[in-house]
Amino acid sequence: MQGKQSESRASPQVKSIFSPARGFFWAARTRILLWYLLTIGFIFVVSIPAFRQVLYERVNQRVNRELTEKMEIFTQLIDAETEASDREDEEVTAAVNLLKQADIRLTKPPATEDELEEFFDAFLGRQLSEDDTFLIAIVDGKFRKSSPRARPKVLAADSELIQYWGKLTQPEQGEKEFPTEPNIDSVLYTAKPVWIDGEIVGVFVVAHTTAGERAEVVEAVLAIVQVSAVVLILALLIAWVASRGVLAPLRLILQTTRKISESDLNQRIFVEGKGELAELATTFNEMMDRLQAAFTSQQEFINDAGHELRTPIAIVRGHLELMGDNPEEIRETLALVLDELDRMSRFVNDMILLAKAERPDFLRWxxxxxxxxxxxxxxxxxxxxxxxxxxxxxxxxxxxxxxxxxxxxxxxxxxxxxxxxxxxxxxxxxxxxxxxxxxxxxxxxxxxxxxxxxxxxxxxxxxxxxxxxxxxxxxxxxxxxxxxxxxxxxxxxxxxxxxxxxxxxxxxxxxxxxxxxxxxxxxx
Known part of the structure; x- marks a missing residue:
């Protein structure tokens, strides 16, 4: 009784989940799209930061390359020992000509601190640096001049970074982070001390603030996210429509199964096209053929077995009920009953043999x-x-x-x-x-x-x-x-x-x- 009650309580829930074909396929399509969304979302979550980091690295590489080129020009000028006509580098030649116009001799490096200051003034006064790039001259540990003159706070004359560069004794290239400074982010730099008579007289620094490039990177990433979101929505809509056609064979299988459970075993699925779902429909039809054959065979077996057993049982019962006290009649009845029992025994033994034929130990070789x-x-x-x-x-x-x-x-x-x-x-x-x-x-x-x-x-x-x-x-x-x-x-x-x-x-x-x-x- 308890089992029946539990079954009756469970059946409404089972019907509400599995019975409606429409609800089943709605749930299947929703799950497919949900997994699709989760997969694409995971790809976006992983790829967007990676994409941003790659762009950051490329910006840093480009800036470092530009800083190195600027420093190479300065190095060739400050260490000049020949006339400009002997130089092959066009940028160096142009810089040398500008310095010539300022009456600065290039036949030898600056020999005094005053000559170095004149060199810095002439060199920086005629340099056109790119956006967010700053050429800074430091003489005797103090800020001398920069190009351009307008600089962010972190590159001010009395800033910690200028003081740090002023104390350098070896060439250095690196990056300083400034997370609390607005519109700075970090500073990429390359610095070279200038030696005169065995002493460091000044330092030349090429610095670049990365906030501008990184802001452009963030803007590009946001544009990619926006475009990807639109594409994802369109892809989900297309997938939602396409999934209906993909799941059509499953819908037919479910509908056919419901008809079979309600009527007979003759229903089959119309197979069209190729692929896994078409193969599934074909396999389902073959399974239904086997089930129908097995069901028919079972019904015939039950009917025939019942008929074969019913007849001898009726004969035995009838003769036993009519059997009298005459010894001869008793012997005849017993003989008939035993014959019918033997026939039933043979029938049962034959059925057992047919059942054993399906076992692997049926034969003894x-x-x-x-x-x-x-x-x-x-x-x-x-x-x-x-x-x-x-x-x-x-x-x-x-x-x-x-x-x-x-x-x-x-x-x-x-x-x-x-x-x-x-x-x-x-x-x-x-x-x-x-x-x-x-x-x-x-x-x-x-x-x-x-x-x-x-x-x-x-x-x-x-x-x-x-x-x-x-x-x-x-x-x-x-x-x-x-x-x-x-x-x-x-x-x-x-x-x-x-x-x-x-x-x-x-x-x-x-x-x-x-x-x-x-x-x-x-x-x-």
Missing amino acids: ETVELQSFTEELFAKAQALAQRNWQFDTTAQGQTIADRQRLTQAVMNLIQNAIQHTKENDTIGVGSAISKSRISFWVRDTGEGIALVDQKRIFERFARAANSRRRSEGAGLGLSIVQAIVEAHGGRVLLKSDIGAGARFTIVIPLMRSPQKKSHAERVG
């Missing part, structure tokens, strides 16, 4: 001598009934098989032949080897089997419609034959015409190795 085996089968057959028995031929050699199961299969064919023949009819038994196959056959001259029945007599509980007599079994004999033969990796062939008898042939592979026994064992 051994070496079988074909000639003696065939002769043994024929001897057993002769003892079953009065017929015109004929021993056709026998195979010579050996094979690896389950001797008992093969005997059971051939004897079932012989029993079937006996049931459909008369005393003066002929039944032949034989075996032969052809290439890599061995054949056992049972033929008769009985009533024969119609073509329409040949396709179904190997099914469980099946009997020929044109048979003149009622089979003693439950219609499982040929099913058992087929199960045994297929377990050996073979097949059963039938050739028959109405009034011309029938020929059943068992064909199995010859000399099968123990490692390659049967399909059932390979699966196991």
Whole structure:
């Protein structure tokens, strides 16, 4: 009772989640787009800072390259020992000409502090620096001049950075961070001390504030983010529309499944195109074919098994209820009851055998001598009934098989032949080897089997419609034959015409190795 209550409480929730096809596909499309959004978002979150950092590094490299070029010009000028006409560098030549116009001699480096100040004044007075680039001259540890004159606070004459540069004794290139200063960010610089008579008289510095370039980088990154956001929204809309077509086969599968659960097992999905979803639809249809066949077989089995068991039970019950006190009547009733119980026992044993045929240990392999085996089968057959028995031929050699199961299969064919023949009819038994196959056959001259029945007599509980007599079994004999033969990796062939008898042939592979026994064992 408790289980039923819990089931009833759970069912509304289950229906609300899984029943509506529209809700299911809405959720599926939403999850797809959500994962798509998370993936693209993660890429943006990782790539945007990386992109900004790359731009920062490229700006720093370009600025450092420009600073180095400026310092090289200064170095060549301050260390000049030849006339400008001997120089190949155009920028150096132009700088030298400007200094000539200021009456500064370049035949040798500045020899005094006054000459160095004159050199700095003339050099910086005629230099046009780029934006945010500052050429700074420091003489005797104090600020002398800069180009341009307007400088940020961190480059003021009394700033800590100027004092730091004034104390340098070796060339230096680096970067100083100023996170608290507005519109500065950091300063990239290269500095070179100037020596006169073994003493440092001054320092020349080329500095560059990075706030402008980095502001441009941030602006470019923001533009990229804005464009990417628009593209992402458009991509999501397109993906939302496209996902409907992509998920269409799944929608058909769900709709078909709902129809099957409500009506029958005949519904199938129309497969169109190729790809994984089309293959899924094809696989679903194949699965439904197997389920329908299994369901039909199960229903037929239940009906036939119930019929086969109901009849002997009714016979036993009826005779026991009518049984009197007469000893003779009691003996007859007991004999009849035991016969019906034996028939039910055979039926149950046959069903157990068919169930075992699916197990990997169904067969027990051994070496079988074909000639003696065939002769043994024929001897057993002769003892079953009065017929015109004929021993056709026998195979010579050996094979690896389950001797008992093969005997059971051939004897079932012989029993079937006996049931459909008369005393003066002929039944032949034989075996032969052809290439890599061995054949056992049972033929008769009985009533024969119609073509329409040949396709179904190997099914469980099946009997020929044109048979003149009622089979003693439950219609499982040929099913058992087929199960045994297929377990050996073979097949059963039938050739028959109405009034011309029938020929059943068992064909199995010859000399099968123990490692390659049967399909059932390979699966196991």
